[in-house]
Amino acid sequence: MLIEELKLKNFRNYSELTLHPHPGVNLYFGRNGSGKTNLLEAIHYCSLGRSHRISNDANAVKNGEAFALSSVSIRNSLGQREIAVRFHPDETQKKSILLDGKKIAKFSDMMGCLRCVIFSPEDLGLIKEGPSLRRRYLDMMISQINRGYFIALQQYRTCMDQRNALIRNLRANSYADTSMLSAFEETMAAPAAVIIRERRRIVSLLSECARETYQRVSDTDEVFRMAYHSSVKEETEIEEVLCRLFRENREDDIRMGFTSVGPHRDDLILTLNKNQMKQFASQGQIRTAALSMKLSQMQILRDQSGEEPVLLLDDVMSELDRKRRACLIGEISSFQTFITCADRDDVDCEKVDKMWMVSADAGEAKVEEIQNSEFRIQN
Numbered sequence: 039m040l041i042e043e044l045k046l047k048n049f050r051n052y053s054e055l056t057l058h059p060h061p062g063v064n065l066y067f068g069r070n071g072s073g074k075t076n077l078l079e080a081i082h083y084c085s086l087g088r089s090h091r092i093s094n095d096a097n098a099v100k101n102g103e104a105f106a107l108s109s110v111s112i113r114n115s116l117g118q119r120e121i122a123v124r125f126h127p128d129e130t131q132k133k134s135i136l137l138d139g140k141k142i143a144k145f146s147d148m149m150g151c152l153r154c155v156i157f158s159p160e161d162l163g164l165i166k167e168g169p170s171l172r173r174r175y176l177d178m179m180i181s182q183i184n185r186g187y188f189i190a191l192q193q194y195r196t197c198m199d200q201r202n203a204l205i206r207n208l209r210a211n212s213y214a215d216t217s218m219l220s221a222f223e224e225t226m227a228a229p230a231a232v233i234i235r236e237r238r239r240i241v242s243l244l245s246e247c248a249r250e251t252y253q254r255v256s257d258t259d260e261v262f263r264m265a266y267h268s269s270v271k272e273e274t275e276i277e278e279v280l281c282r283l284f285r286e287n288r289e290d291d292i293r294m295g296f297t298s299v300g301p302h303r304d305d306l307i308l309t310l311n312k313n314q315m316k317q318f319a320s321q322g323q324i325r326t327a328a329l330s331m332k333l334s335q336m337q338i339l340r341d342q343s344g345e346e347p348v349l350l351l352d353d354v355m356s357e358l359d360r361k362r363r364a365c366l367i368g369e370i371s372s373f374q375t376f377i378t379c380a381d382r383d384d385v386d387c388e389k390v391d392k393m394w395m396v397s398a399d400a401g402e403a404k405v406e407e408i409q410n411s412e413f414r415i416q417n
């Protein structure tokens with residue numbers, strides 16, 4: 039899977055940009071705040087319809103402009119495709135997605151068209167921070183290989199929002215009708231079961247792959263494992279078990295005002311030699327584990343879809359020591375990769391196929407290609 043062209047219009051600090059990336063390793067370097075991450079964010083929007091950062095879609099529109107556009111021309115095993123995301127915050131529908139020029143009705147239609155893996159310094163939080171980051175890691179990955187999973191996530195969230203609204207109503211008005219709860223719970227249980235089953239399947243593949251990767255990166259025999267920890271312990275009849283759990287927790291849920299069991303509360307438990315990493319891991323072990331999780335994500339995405347995902351490395355080189363950096367560069371050789379960094383010396387230029395300098399002047403970003411002969415001579 040390759041991005042052949044990236045086009046931006048009024049996106050963040052880019053008024054207008056057209057880039058033709060190399061099928062191999064592309065490096066974007068420049069000062070802090072120049073607009074490097076904005077480029078990766080634009081690609082991420084075309085892959086998953088949303089930003090990888092915690093940001094409102096309206097922020098993607100350049101200050102003072104009414105609309106923005108990020109579009110890519112990609113080539114995959116089925117041929118060439120155009121994916122475009124248009125932002126128009128003043129209209130009722132604030133964001134629209136176009137596939138080959140035609141507006142799609144459902145976000146799920148874009149899933150899997152452009153598969154990507156992003157690795158940024160925030161991913162170090164995968165090990166130590168709360169479970170939401172780890173669920174997001176799984177959800178973003180599985181959605182790209184299984185459209186049904188993405189649809190199940192959407193359905194589950196909608197039903198849960200409805201159940202939560204009813205629960206809060208019940209808390210405020212104890213005389214409100216509880217009979218609706220069963221209906222919401224039954225509707226929630228079906229997509230919840232899809233989510234749990236698929237997360238379990240993918241985690242067992244990821245765990246095996248990450249265990250090997252961890253040992254290769256760290257050059258130790260430490261055993262890194264990932265295990266899916268769910269409120270549902272049973273392997274079969276997951277829907278029935280969930281309905282029972284929702285029912286049993288009703289009283290507590292009404293008291294607390296939210297749904298307390300289900301895949302939205304599940305976690306990925308990370309262990310090293312059977313010790314929970316959250317409590318015991320050193321900084322070096324955290325970095326190796328995060329890197330192993332990302333490399334495994336790439337491999338599983340490739341194995342499950344039959345196509346190489348595009349890799350986005352946002353400012354991670356400065357976070358890794360020389361050995362881990364070399365390991366990362368060694369593993370990405372078959373993927374189209376977009377690397378951003380403040381200092382171009384953070385990446386071995388021999389491994390780079392195309393290099394750009396990103397700069398900003400008066401709030402306007404500019405991207406200039408550095409000729410191959412120039413950057414190779416310097417190194």
Ligand SMILES: Nc1ncnc2c1ncn2[C@@H]1O[C@H](COP(=O)(O)OP(=O)(O)OP(=O)(O)O)[C@@H](O)[C@H]1O
Nearest residue numbers: 050051070071072073074075076097098099100101
């Ligand atoms: N909607 C917007 N309109 C105009 N400029 C914006 C908008 N959103 C962000 N910017 C500008 O984009 C720049 C940040 O870009 P980006 O996050 O890509 O930086 P970066 O080069 O990755 O920096 P760092 O190396 O610090 O991570 C800032 O100067 C910010 O003011």
